[in-house]
Amino acid sequence: MARILVYVESAEGKIKKGSLELLSASKAAGAETHALIVGPGTKGLAAEIGRYGAKKVYVCDEAQLGAYNPEIYGDVIANAIDSDKPDVVLATGTSSARDVFPRVAARMGAGIATDGTELQISGLDVRVRKPLYSGKCTAIATVQNSKVRFVVMRPNQLPISEPAASASPEVVAVAAPARDLKTVIKNVVKSTSQKLDLGEANIIVSGGRGMKGPEHFKLLNDLADVLGATVGASRAVVDAGWVPHSMQVGQTGKTVAPTLYIACGISGAIQHLAGMSSSKVIVAINKDPEAPIFKRATYGIVGDVFEVVPKLTEEFKKLLQ
Amino acid sequence: MDYIPTQSKGDMMQIYVCIKQVPDTETKIRTTATGIDSAGVKWVMNPYDEFAVEEALKLKAAHAGSIVTAISLGPKARVVESLRTALAMGADEAVVIDAPEHTDNYATAKALAAYLKSQTCDIAFSGKTAIDDNSMAVTQMVAEFMGIPHATVVTKFELKDKTATVEREVEGGASEIVEVKLPAIFGANKGLNTPRYASLPGIMKAKKKEIKEVALASLGVSDADFKVKLSDFELPKERPQVKMLTGDVAAQASQLARLLREEAKVI
Numbered sequence: 333m334a335r336i337l338v339y340v341e342s343a344e345g346k347i348k349k350g351s352l353e354l355l356s357a358s359k360a361a362g363a364e365t366h367a368l369i370v371g372p373g374t375k376g377l378a379a380e381i382g383r384y385g386a387k388k389v390y391v392c393d394e395a396q397l398g399a400y401n402p403e404i405y406g407d408v409i410a411n412a413i414d415s416d417k418p419d420v421v422l423a424t425g426t427s428s429a430r431d432v433f434p435r436v437a438a439r440m441g442a443g444i445a446t447d448g449t450e451l452q453i454s455g456l457d458v459r460v461r462k463p464l465y466s467g468k469c470t471a472i473a474t475v476q477n478s479k480v481r482f483v484v485m486r487p488n489q490l491p492i493s494e495p496a497a498s499a500s501p502e503v504v505a506v507a508a509p510a511r512d513l514k515t516v517i518k519n520v521v522k523s524t525s526q527k528l529d530l531g532e533a534n535i536i537v538s539g540g541r542g543m544k545g546p547e548h549f550k551l552l553n554d555l556a557d558v559l560g561a562t563v564g565a566s567r568a569v570v571d572a573g574w575v576p577h578s579m580q581v582g583q584t585g586k587t588v589a590p591t592l593y594i595a596c597g598i599s600g601a602i603q604h605l606a607g608m609s610s611s612k613v614i615v616a617i618n619k620d621p622e623a624p625i626f627k628r629a630t631y632g633i634v635g636d637v638f639e640v641v642p643k644l645t646e647e648f649k650k651l652l653q
Numbered sequence: 654m655d656y657i658p659t660q661s662k663g664d665m666m667q668i669y670v671c672i673k674q675v676p677d678t679e680t681k682i683r684t685t686a687t688g689i690d691s692a693g694v695k696w697v698m699n700p701y702d703e704f705a706v707e708e709a710l711k712l713k714a715a716h717a718g719s720i721v722t723a724i725s726l727g728p729k730a731r732v733v734e735s736l737r738t739a740l741a742m743g744a745d746e747a748v749v750i751d752a753p754e755h756t757d758n759y760a761t762a763k764a765l766a767a768y769l770k771s772q773t774c775d776i777a778f779s780g781k782t783a784i785d786d787n788s789m790a791v792t793q794m795v796a797e798f799m800g801i802p803h804a805t806v807v808t809k810f811e812l813k814d815k816t817a818t819v820e821r822e823v824e825g826g827a828s829e830i831v832e833v834k835l836p837a838i839f840g841a842n843k844g845l846n847t848p849r850y851a852s853l854p855g856i857m858k859a860k861k862k863e864i865k866e867v868a869l870a871s872l873g874v875s876d877a878d879f880k881v882k883l884s885d886f887e888l889p890k891e892r893p894q895v896k897m898l899t900g901d902v903a904a905q906a907s908q909l910a911r912l913l914r915e916e917a918k919v920i
Contacts, residue, residue, distance in 0.1 A: 400829070402793070402803065427823040431805050434758065434790030438797035443759050443880025447787045463889075464786055468682040469689065472885040477877045514802040514834040518818070523826035531824070535920070559920065577808075577844045578826035583678055583784060584700055584843045592919040602678055606784075609889070613917045615909065616895075629895045631912060633905050643906040651910045652920070 334456050336363040337390075337418035339409065339433075340381055341426055342374055350424025350487030350532065352384055357490050358422065359385030361453035366390070368412045368506070370397045370405065375503070382499030384492075390416065392506040399517045400428040402435060404508050409436050412506045413480060420458050422451075423484045425531065430484060437482045444482035445473035449489045449589065449610065458483060466583060466606030487532045488589055523578070527562040530581065535561035535592045538581055538608070539569060542597020542618060542637050546574035551638070552596060555645045558652065564588065564608075566598045582607035594644075597637045600625025617641065656800050658836045659773045660815075665718035667772065670709045670744065671765055671779040671795065671838075672702040672725045674735040678784070684886040688755060698735040701780025703848035704841035708810055709778050710743045711846065715812075724768065726750040726761050726869075733864050740859035741851030747864045750872065757881040760874050762794030767872035770799055774836060776817075781806045781840035792840035802833050805840035 336358040340351040358365040367386035369377060371393065378389040390412040396404055409432065413421060423429040425447065437444035448460035449470070460473045460483055475481035530536060537556045539549055549563065556563045564581040565574070581588055583603035593611035598604060600616070600623055608614070609628050616629035617640050626632045633640055661667055676682065676689075677697045683690040698706075706723065713719040723739035725732045729751040736747040750764050769777060782789035789805070796803035808828070809820035815835045820828050822842055833839075851859070896912070898905040913920045 400823075427806065430789050431793060434762075434788075435793040435797045435803070437790075438759065438762060438794040443757065444788075444790055445881050446789060461885075462786070464883075464886075465676055465680075465682045465689070466678060466784060467889060469684050470887050470889060471883040474882045474884065475880055476882055477880050514837070515804070516832040517829060518832055519830040520823075521828045521830070525826055527825065529824035529826075576826060577842075578822055580843075587787065592913065592917075606678060613913070613919050615913075626895050626897075628892060630892070630917065631909055632895045632897045633909065634897065635902060635905065639902045640906065643902050644909065647906040647910040648920070651914060 334363045334419040334453065334458070335417070336365055336420045336422060337413065337416050338365060338367045338386065339421065339423040339429060340367045340369040341424065341429065342369065342371070342377055345373070347377055347380060348424060348426065348487070348532065349492065350426070350485070352492045353487070353490040354422040354424060354485060355381065355384035355386060356493040357451050357453065359493060363453060366416055366418065368409065370408055372398050378501060378503045379499060380495070382501030383495035386501050388502045388504060390504050390506045392508055394508050396508055399520055401513070401515055401517050402432050403511060403513055403515050405432045406435050406439065407511065408506055408508045410439055411509070413440065415504070415506070418480055419456055421480060421482050424487050425484050433482055433484055440480055442478035442480050442482060443475040444484065445475055446484040448473070448483060448485040451483070451485060451490060463610060467609050486589060488534065488591070527556065530562050530564050530579070530586045530588050533562035533588070533590050535559045536564045536581070536588055536590045537561045537594045537596065538564035538566065538598060539596050540566035540598030541568045543569065548638070549575060551641045555594070555641055555648070558645055558648045566601070566604050595625050596641055598625055599623045600628065656770050658801065660836060661773055661775050664716050666712065666716050666775040668709045668712055668719055668721045669769055669774050669777040670702070670705050670721065670723045670739065671777060671791070672706065672723055672735055672739060673699045673780070673783045674725060674727055674732045675699045675783055675785040684888055688883070688886055696731050696734065698738050699780050699783045701782060701784070701841055701843070704843065704845045705778035705780050706739050706742050706744065707846045707848040708841055710849070712776070712812065720745045722746040722748060724748040724750070724765065726752050726756060726764055728752070728754060729866065736864055737859045738851060740862050741855040742849055743855060747862065748867060749864050750867045750869060752869045755883055757879055758788045758790040758794060759880040760878040762791045763798055763878050764869055764872045764874045765791070766795045766798030767874070768867060769795070776835055777838040779838065779840050781842045792838055796838045802837045803839070804831050804833050804837070806842045807839050808842050808844040810839065810845060
């Protein structure tokens with residue numbers, strides 16, 4: 333049986349879905365599941381982490397972990413791994429996890445497989461399937477020649493199991509050692525958007541050149557609000573300066589795999605498909621019936637986005653109320 | 654023994670750019686038992702690395718006498734082409750570390766770091782990720798092996814008195830302003846700059862430049878440093894045929910809402 337240490341992340345006092353997916357996967361595999369959570373105010377989440385299967389929860393809630401600093405986070409994670417001696421460390425692919433875990437792996441002389449979309453755990457054996465070449469093929473990544481193996485998964489890929497009614501895991505404090513910092517976080521500029529990050533969103537409504545101008549993204553925002561979705565965009569409209577780069581889905585933007593992706597006025601250039609074709613259900617709305625996006629779509633509507641999108645907003649509103 | 658970085662004196666800097674050659678997005682990928690069939694693959698410089706090269710060249714322009722060296726690891730016969738692209742854009746020197754296909758992030762970073770440690774390296778740039786395996790690890794691993802700080806997903810870069818102030822993009826459109834003391838390595842994101850095109854004279858000059866060759870084994874990399882093995886290559890599952898919705902706009906919208914709820918069960 334493997335000992336698995338799950339790196340759990342939270343935002344606004346709530347455990348991230350991606351972390352719950354990994355706790356569930358570890359529990360389902362019958363592994364000895366431990367967890368690590370860092371950040372001020374996270375200690376209170378230990379019991380909930382326990383309900384998802386962790387028997388032991390390492391916590392570092394020191395104030396200096398309030399903002400992500402790769403040096404401090406790296407030290408704390410390495411300390412927890414040194415104490416716990418897990419066979420495998422699992423993390424969900426948030427921006428801080430993707431940043432820090434390769435560094436920790438290098439420090440421990442260990443291998444790391446990232447951007448996994450399928451996870452197979454059987455005894456000590458861990459196999460990760462991951463997309464390669466923008467999703468044009470996939471392969472199994474196996475970590476070898478390592479005492480501890482690191483795996484970073486894409487969020488929204490794995491089922492979350494029902495939590496136990498109650499749990500009281502062992503809680504172990506981890507310290508952040510003092511060090512001469514070469515990296516200083518000066519400021520964190522929060523986005524004004526209340527919506528989930530594209531990488532974590534369950535539903536994405538995306539707009540392309542067919543939206544004809546930045547002012548029309550309001551239509552997509554309205555639709556997204558009804559669905560609890562996040563708004564994305566194609567490269568063309570980002571390059572045109574209609575929306576910021578943080579909204580770009582595709583090759584030089586975000587790779588996403590929500591359960592529902594609604595592409596509005598997006599033709600489906602290969603660079604865009606590279607970032608979203610592993611979405612579970614794809615809806616394409618485009619006035620050109622020959623648009624390549626229809627080849628990847630589950631449902632297609634040939635029509636004018638300016639008529640179809642408001643109608644959909646209305647329809648979903650009725651359905652979801 | 655701890656690595657003690659040698660730093661250049663005065664204003665000039667030794668600037669390194671780590672680049673990777675990857676299949677062009679438009680290229681068709683065919684799988685074989687052990688990987689991909691490289692016949693007919695068009696190889697290009699990883700798009701994020703173009704931002705890294707550009708930032709290095711901008712820094713050189715602002716610090717007289719600086720040298721930009723592009724370094725790449727992979728099968729020598731092909732990766733030299735991306736190094737020539739970097740030279741044509743304006744890099745002064747190029748180094749190739751000959752290594753097999755699918756050399757993993759750990760071995761790659763260990764080799765790059767070993768080479769950079771043997772040189773005077775004041776600052777290094779790379780792309781935040783390579784689009785082939787989207788591992789997003791080498792920048793940070795190079796930093797760890799060198800014992801220097803890093804910042805990835807960098808969208809703004811400013812340097813003053815050997816301290817860089819960078820903006821990095823994080824979740825949900827938020828960003829962090831981070832100060833990093835040199836020597837350090839930075840992973841470039843889109844938005845950092847607009848990469849220049851190679852000029853014709855630049856391309857002609859690049860053809861004649863010598864590219865330094867380094868063997869992987871000479872950098873202390875052994876079989877045990879290959880830590881991620883790729884196997885079972887597969888093409889993605891074919892998607893079922895699209896279901897086109899017909900009727901007027903109202904009918905299409907209500908059909909879609911019903912299908913998403915009852916058939917796809919996603920809302």
